[in-house]
Amino acid sequence: xxxxxxxxxxxxxxxxxxxxxxxxxxxxxxxxxxxxxxxxxxxxxxxxxxxxxxxxxxxxxxxxxxxxxxxxxxxxxxxxxxxxxxxxxxxxxxxxxxxxxxxxxxxxxxxxxxxxxxxxxxxxxxxxxxxxxxxxxxxxxxxxxxxxxxxxxxxxxxxxxxxxxxxxxxxxxxxxxxxxxxxxxxxxxxxxxxxxxxxxxxxxxxxxxxxxxx
Amino acid sequence: xxxxxxxxxxxxxxxxxxxxxxxxxxxxxxxxxxxxxxxxxxxxxxxxxxxxxxxxxxxxxxxxxxxxxxxxxxxxxxxxxxxxxxxxxxxxxxxxxxxxxxxxxxxxxxxxxxxxxxxxxxxxxxxxxxxxxxxxxxxxxxxxxxxxxxxxxxxxxxxxxxxxxxxxxxxxxxxxxxxxxxxxxxxxxxxxxxxxxxxxxxxxxxxxxxxxxx
DNA sequence: CGTGCCATTTACTCAAGAGTAAATAGTATA
DNA sequence: TATACTATTTACTCTTGAGTAAATGGCACG
Numbered sequence: 001x002x003x004x005x006x007x008x009x010x011x012x013x014x015x016x017x018x019x020x021x022x023x024x025x026x027x028x029x030x031x032x033x034x035x036x037x038x039x040x041x042x043x044x045x046x047x048x049x050x051x052x053x054x055x056x057x058x059x060x061x062x063x064x065x066x067x068x069x070x071x072x073x074x075x076x077x078x079x080x081x082x083x084x085x086x087x088x089x090x091x092x093x094x095x096x097x098x099x100x101x102x103x104x105x106x107x108x109x110x111x112x113x114x115x116x117x118x119x120x121x122x123x124x125x126x127x128x129x130x131x132x133x134x135x136x137x138x139x140x141x142x143x144x145x146x147x148x149x150x151x152x153x154x155x156x157x158x159x160x161x162x163x164x165x166x167x168x169x170x171x172x173x174x175x176x177x178x179x180x181x182x183x184x185x186x187x188x189x190x191x192x193x194x195x196x197x198x199x200x201x202x203x204x205x206x207x208x209x210x211x212x213x214x
Numbered sequence: 215x216x217x218x219x220x221x222x223x224x225x226x227x228x229x230x231x232x233x234x235x236x237x238x239x240x241x242x243x244x245x246x247x248x249x250x251x252x253x254x255x256x257x258x259x260x261x262x263x264x265x266x267x268x269x270x271x272x273x274x275x276x277x278x279x280x281x282x283x284x285x286x287x288x289x290x291x292x293x294x295x296x297x298x299x300x301x302x303x304x305x306x307x308x309x310x311x312x313x314x315x316x317x318x319x320x321x322x323x324x325x326x327x328x329x330x331x332x333x334x335x336x337x338x339x340x341x342x343x344x345x346x347x348x349x350x351x352x353x354x355x356x357x358x359x360x361x362x363x364x365x366x367x368x369x370x371x372x373x374x375x376x377x378x379x380x381x382x383x384x385x386x387x388x389x390x391x392x393x394x395x396x397x398x399x400x401x402x403x404x405x406x407x408x409x410x411x412x413x414x415x416x417x418x419x420x421x422x423x424x425x426x427x428x
Numbered sequence: 429c430g431t432g433c434c435a436t437t438t439a440c441t442c443a444a445g446a447g448t449a450a451a452t453a454g455t456a457t458a
Numbered sequence: 459t460a461t462a463c464t465a466t467t468t469a470c471t472c473t474t475g476a477g478t479a480a481a482t483g484g485c486a487c488g
Contacts, residue, residue: 130401133261208391
């Protein structure tokens with residue numbers, strides 16, 4: 001009984017349930033993010049095609065059309081996940097670009113961050129879900145973003161070679177080798193496994209860069 | 215006119231159109247292979263989910279039920295493709311296991327063969343198509359085969375470390391790094407590109423193994 | 429020769445799941 | 459208070475593509 005009880009204090013000490021425009025926008029953004037997070041979890045776990053939007057909605061306790069409300073179709077959802085993943089990788093590159101140190105130091109720092117990203121949700125999704133999954137209309141956008149990161153890595157390798165802190169014969173192939181080795185963690189590393197991502201990243205970078213020390 | 219002309223020579227010098235049991239079986243096998251080859255091409259090009267069995271059938275100029283006749287459902291087709299791909303990798307491992315040389319020599323040989331396989335149709339498909347795509351019933355089989363290859367690589371690395379031809383701190387991680395770098399070619403290398411697979415394999419192996427030379 | 433198997437096709441069924449229309453209710457703001 | 463907007467749901471539609479039943483016709487072999 002007494003289902004709709006009156007509030008204890010009329011002065012309302014807690015946050016008001018009435019939101020202003022800013023708060024509503026923040027609300028919306030956080031709900032959007034929640035959808036993306038739920039989606040990326042399922043995508044990584046079961047694969048994109050084995051995950052229906054109904055599944056994503058159900059995992060949040062809401063209904064499918066709500067996802068359309070926040071994000072539009074399934075392709076959009078995937079692309080947003082990938083965009084976030086790529087953005088994180090890109091931020092790693094930008095951050096390192098601003099830091100001091102020998103080329104090799106900076107390369108190592110980047111590779112470590114790269115590996116760590118790949119073992120987190122969104123960048124993981126970038127690797128696990130091939131670009132052929134994206135609709136042909138947005139695929140070029142994805143490729144462009146991806147390419148930026150590839151080139152950032154090449155640049156760091158080239159700089160390390162230039163300042164003598166590394167010895168490299170083929171920059172492009174080296175970049176592919178490094179990116180491949182690190183990206184592959186998205187396939188074999190299980191989140192919550194015995195080995196911590198940071199350790200894996202550390203050791204992996206060691207293994208890879210030992211080959212290009214002068 | 216003269217549509218159904220009589221054969222030029224009654225003695226039939228060419229192969230007879232009438233097949234015996236063995237020939238029919240060979241026929242059947244070669245048709246089965248043709249289906250798998252057509253399928254793996256499309257899977258690699260467009261992705262498994264974007265390829266319908268109708269597409270595969272059409273690319274061969276036959277009808278879908280014929281594929282069911284030779285191979286059973288779509289899952290079977292994919293698994294067969296992957297089985298072939300894994301078998302090729304496994305043969306590479308077995309071959310190297312029988313050869314002489316230092317551990318490092320043999321490891322290098324294996325890595326080169328591994329990379330070359332990955333840039334061919336079937337092994338390429340193994341990498342491009344994640345195991346989550348397989349139905350839960352056959353996935354364990356796939357994993358088991360995959361695991362054999364992983365362990366073969368680890369064994370070679372361990373042997374190279376044991377005979378002093380390589381210096382390795384963590385065998386497992388090293389194997390993952392190598393497998394990742396080489397597997398990644400399935401993602402970026404386009405068949406018929408400027409660089410030959412053999413060259414790529416050669417250089418890639420060089421880049422990777424330089425890091426574990428003593 | 430006729431009987432039955434094998435290859436192959438046509439013409440279907442059926443389910444899943446993406447996407448949508450329209451209703452409902454709560455909240456903000458004039 | 460009236461009005462308009464936002465969040466959210468229910469209850470659909472429609473397409474795609476996997477898988478199947480059944481018919482056809484040739485070839486082999488008794």
